[in-house]
Amino acid sequence: MEGKAKQILIADDEADILEIVGYNLSKEGYEIYTAKDGNEALEKAKQLNPDLIILDIMMPKKTGVEVCQILRSQPAFQDTLIIFLTALSDESSHIKGLETGADDYVSKPISPKVLNSRVNALFRRVSNKETGKTITVGNILIDPVKFLVTINGDEIILAKKEFELLYLLASRPGRVFLRNEILSQVWGNDVIVGDRTIDVHIRKVRQKLGVDCITTVKGVGYKFEL
Amino acid sequence: MEGKAKQILIADDEADILEIVGYNLSKEGYEIYTAKDGNEALEKAKQLNPDLIILDIMMPKKTGVEVCQILRSQPAFQDTLIIFLTALSDESSHIKGLETGADDYVSKPISPKVLNSRVNALFRRVSNKETGKTITVGNILIDPVKFLVTINGDEIILAKKEFELLYLLASRPGRVFLRNEILSQVWGNDVIVGDRTIDVHIRKVRQKLGVDCITTVKGVGYKFEL
DNA sequence: CTTCCATGTTAACATTATGTTTACACAAAG
DNA sequence: CTTTGTGTAAACATAATGTTAACATGGAAG
The missing domain is CATH 1.10.10.10 (Winged helix-like DNA-binding domain superfamily/Winged helix DNA-binding domain)
Structure with missing residues (x-):
């Protein structure tokens, strides 16, 4: 049903988080890579070109925001999905994160369940636009390619x-x-x-x-x- | 569904790029040939007459721009597709590239995903013109060969x-x-x-x-x- | 080489469709 | 019978497109 496994790069300086998050996402069927500071994140990102990059804001060497900015300035990472991990209180970095071009952010403390659903949601969001599968439920037909809903053949706009x-x-x-x-x-x-x-x-x-x-x-x- | 595999000639002096790009495009079903400098690119182009030529701008012997100019001056390569690979910052060569008659350009660092989609898009774009099938919808007739639209027999220009x-x-x-x-x-x-x-x-x-x-x-x- | 004409493009403005909020009605739960 | 959450209509704000006219541009004709 799916294509090949999506690759996710996770960057955080806390080993615990890397492990927990990585474990939970891998259970969802993703292929996980990790980095423990900003520079390593950049390096592995360029090397792997992953589908999604999860960046902790507070990291040694380079912050998540910096990494994001650098990546976004390159055409190759224009469309790569990026999620920020941020301390709950740290509202300013949240703002900055979205300005910098992140696709989502998740605040710490991190619940694996929450993160999983965010990640899934993100992939679903982009994959819908790409694949645009028609949904059929009973006599209702929803076609995102034609941007059309049909009930018993009657078109609804x-x-x-x-x-x-x-x-x-x-x-x-x-x-x-x-x-x-x-x-x-x-x-x-x-x-x-x-x-x-x-x-x-x-x-x-x-x-x-x-x-x-x-x-x-x-x-x-x-x-x-x- | 498709005709025979499209042939792509890739010219770049960096062996890594040849390998990565070549590998990814061959996975898409294209037939790949490589050249490692401008002269070799010219030579193989004339020999193969490929469907698409991907030229690095910076190459020994002859630059991509030069190769492109030489090729375009010959009738046989008037319609051959050409894509330039260019360093991100090098805006001037981008301009020059398009003036010289390239069909597209992709900036380094190269994401295989991006390049693949550009290549596919390019072929899609021309394939319509080549096959030039007449489209008929209801009483509307669209003939790309005659460059003519007809509604109920009335010609529309x-x-x-x-x-x-x-x-x-x-x-x-x-x-x-x-x-x-x-x-x-x-x-x-x-x-x-x-x-x-x-x-x-x-x-x-x-x-x-x-x-x-x-x-x-x-x-x-x-x-x-x- | 100039002129003219068809095409393409932009800018400015008009006209929607669409999205959002407000305010209030209503129903269910406690 | 108060509270909470949702339904609804209408007013409002906003974004997207329609439209016109003016401005390039390139090629053909003279």
Whole structure:
């Protein structure tokens, strides 16, 4: 189903973190490489050209932000995914991280579960755009290539966000998506929007589809099911 | 599905690059030949008449630019695809490269992924013109050989860019083409044009066709459908 | 060599579609 | 019957595209 294993380079000066994170991600089927300071990270990045680079902000030799900047300045790493690991309180580096061109950030202390889901989400996000697989659930058909939703052959036109929202929910029918997850997947981790925004879009989708296939799970989120 | 394997000649004085690039492109199904300086590149080019030549700018004996100029002056190599490899900073040679008649350039350090996609894109771009298949959708007929569009037998004359634009969209009815894709396919990856340029051409095509067959997908791109 | 014309491109502005917030209604849970 | 979370409509803000006209440019015709 998947192509070859995605390669992930993890850079952190704490050996414990390298081990825990590496172990958990490798269980997800990724191929893990590690570096223990900024310079080593740069070196291995150029050597491997990994699919994703996880950078600790605080590192000897070069900080994660510096590494990121250097990498981003090179065409070869323009599209490489980068996630920052940051201390919870350190809000400024978070900002700087996103400005520098990171794709996501995860704050310490790190929960393997959280990191795993972020990593998966990131890959899913880019792979959807690349592969753009058509989703079929019952009589509903969602085609990201044609940017089209069909119910019993009737075409329904959704706006971009509406489409992305539906596509996300329908990608895993039955699974509940937390409001947080929806936000980061459809809106991105950087933008900040109010709570009602999701509702409104949910409503619009429900309205346009005319079929009751999005269920509210109060206090949790939404799920797609027929 | 494809014809016979495309032949690619790679010229660079660094053995590492020849090896890496050659290996990766051969995995894509291309037939690889190498040269380690300008003279050898010329020699093998004339001997093989490859489909694509990848030239390092900095080479002993003759630079890539010189090789390109010599080749382009000969009718046999008028249509041969040429890609330059260039050092990141070396902006001037980039300019010169495109002036000399290169089809694309890729800056070092080289990411195999990037190079592969550029190469594939280039072949995709020309393959349409070569095969030049007439597209028929409903009562619309698009003939790239005669450079002619017909609706219900009425001939419509489009300018070059207009035609290429329509041809691209119509080549996959229903599929949404991102603005990026349109740019790289119709304009090429090198030229830089404003956003409005696409719109204007879309408009001209719509106007001349008189039929509403190009749909806007806001925030995404355009698609062709009746 | 100049002029003219077709094409391509840009800039500026108009016109949407789309996204977001606000404010309030409503329902369920405690 | 208060609190909490969600639904809804409408107002608002924003971004994306449509449109026109003016400005290059290159090649053909004179």
